[in-house]
Amino acid sequence: MDRNDRAVTAFAMLGHATFHTYELVIPIFVVSWLEAFSTTTAFLGGIVGASYALIGVGALPTGLLADRFSSKRLILACLLGMGGAFAIVAVAPNIAVLTVGLFLWGAAASLYHPAGLALLSRGAKERGTAFAYHGAAGNVGVATGPLLAAVLLAFVGWRTVAALLLVPVLLAAVVGTRLEFDETAGSSARGTDDDTADRERPRSLAAFVASSRRLFTVGFALVFATGILYGVYYRATFTFLPDILADLPLFDPVSLVGRLFDPSQYVYSGLLLVGGVGQYVGGKLVDRARLETVLLGGYAALSVVALAFVPSTNAGLVPLLVVAGALGFLTFMIAPVNQEAISAYTPVGARGLSFGYSYAAIFGVGAVGSSLAGLILTRSTPAALFAVVAACAAIAALIGGTLRRRSGRRTRDGVTADD
Template identity: 25%
Template sequence: MHNLTTRLLLNLGHALDHMFLLIFATAVTSIARDFGLARWEDLMPYSVPAFFCFGLGSLPAGRFGDLWGRRPMMVVFFVGIGLASIAVSLTASPLQLSIAMALIGCAASIYHPVGIPMLVQGEQRPGWVIGLNGLAGNLGVAAAAGVTGLLIKYFGWRMAFVVPGVISVLAGIAFALAATREHSAPAKKKAAAGEHQGMSMAKVLFIMTVAATSGSTLFNFSTSSNFELLSSKFADLASDPAQIGLLLAIVYTIASLNQLVIGRLIDTVALKPLYISVVVLQLFGLIVASGAEGWLFYVAQIVFMAAIFGAIPFTDAMVVRFVDDAMRSRVSGMRLTVALGASSLAVWLIGPVVKQAGFGALIWVMVATSFVTFMVVNTLPKTPAPKAPGEAASPAPGK
């Protein structure tokens, strides 16, 4: 169990992690104009290294988290991502921008395989903790839209990277002072025997990896394109980044509340039907959005973003339920390396797809991605609802 300050900083870290990765998506039009590019779509591929490194770096980050310690790795995360963001503000060309964005991705890769296992260590209600942490992360997504839009409007795109960069470095110093020092690295602790509730570890890892890959791809497609997508649906507001940013921040904030609901349900409801319900809601919202304009699209966007965010806690919940703490960071790192590395392709595809076929085609690609998640989740075996703390566990049923 962690002290309150450490918990708050770990949740702040999740917010900053997602915020830094998406500042570019909100600022891309302003950056492209400053760099002399005619279209924002031409600049989008230069952000791909951030998402690629975000996935690739998860493997060594998870390994260091288990073998070296999670506390020191989180200090590296806060300070590293803050300095990388400040470096982005100093760039003067697309190539320089791409290199600095890659540094953001490397630092950002630390949080998920290290910060979340650290947060849920010893928790009796991991679903609620994961849901609350997911809410914090998605509020970071909202901040990337709202705060970045305001900073761009009044201070320029460079300050949109400097201000959160400074905040992150200060948070890293606070974390180093507040977090309790570990007696030993997680990997050096004795592993406890766990129950897989009818699933082999190989199947657990396969389902987690494939579902996380499709889910991360959908997350990247939506969050990296939502600003420009919303601008295209409200042409009269397209010239005001602050207003579009505010509307999008409202979408993310409302959708993020679903994380708390899902987190609570994960602790009380069987995993498979709950996960399937969330993915079906994704499909519904995306299909409606594909043919909608104006405020109808805005409502549909709230629905599909609530479902996209709502799907996020499931893979982390499976790690907590089926993987011992001594190796959670490494398992998470392996899963995230594949999932986030593959899903970085989504960011690269946004510019070319929109440029050639428009936003309608992009939404249908998202529908297809959501359907992949639906098919994979259907391979989960039936498992009982979690028992309350202290309640005797009953044998898991078969498929």
């Protein structure tokens, strides 16, 4: 990676780690909020769910913005918006103000993925490697943010912890402001005509509709479908995985120095950290191997590991840890592969719009996975849940195979007109 690639990637990594730190810290606060405010579990769950849903709802308009304005400015706005929202959360005197803070957080957070991924797609020459580092940084936030919050809550109140979370986001904004880079260097290196790309960007409702029609070629529609399946797989698997692990006799609470520790929480955090390695490997693979082959193989492996999970819980600690580690590794390995697929099957001028549609699918439609998992676990067993998510991955693998057969119809950076 050259200097510009490193600067672009470092900036996106800051934003990604901060986004996921906030995303998964919110559930840590739920118990404290139930004690602090006069509300019910159902009502608070609805508020938190709606704040997450705003990420998907806002992804499409953010994608449009990312094709018209500087991605750097959008990401800085995202960071400052998330920090400001949590400042409101920290001082919220009642559930109404807390709701406002969480909704503002969701709206601000929706700026990140379309802008950040469009930046990497257009700005980085070694695009797969950039996606790899970007994904690994996200997993650092996923794993360390909740763990840090849980430790701090043992010593100080939730309002103090929420206020302390302003420190990393402000530091990220300051460091990000100082990073300088060319946002179009990667596209230029791949021979994309910036003037043509600029003409492709929608400037009115009619242009937006026309751009959307051009974007949804057969190739991109198939990639879009894998995004929905990935979102359902991810939410259905990980929303209740801590509870599934906690119910296993292998992970009964352990008493140490007068305190009870839940081993399942540490296994879950470790699984997410392994996912960071998976993100890195996935990004490297698509720089060195045929994209469609990696897509096919990755989703096929995800299907197999989902089917192996429940049997591993009855096979002893070591087999369970191996399968759980593989689940974390493969689930997050697919993320940069999906991102490269979006980049490869869209023209550069519609890159922000393409990530907007894709993350509306992953975060918005994919959120159905949480409800689906809850319904299945209420009426059936974890075995049924993992059979369903295995089927999602298997269908995505079939789509990967279809893309592999059609891959001769796309160019190195975008799709051909015959799609």
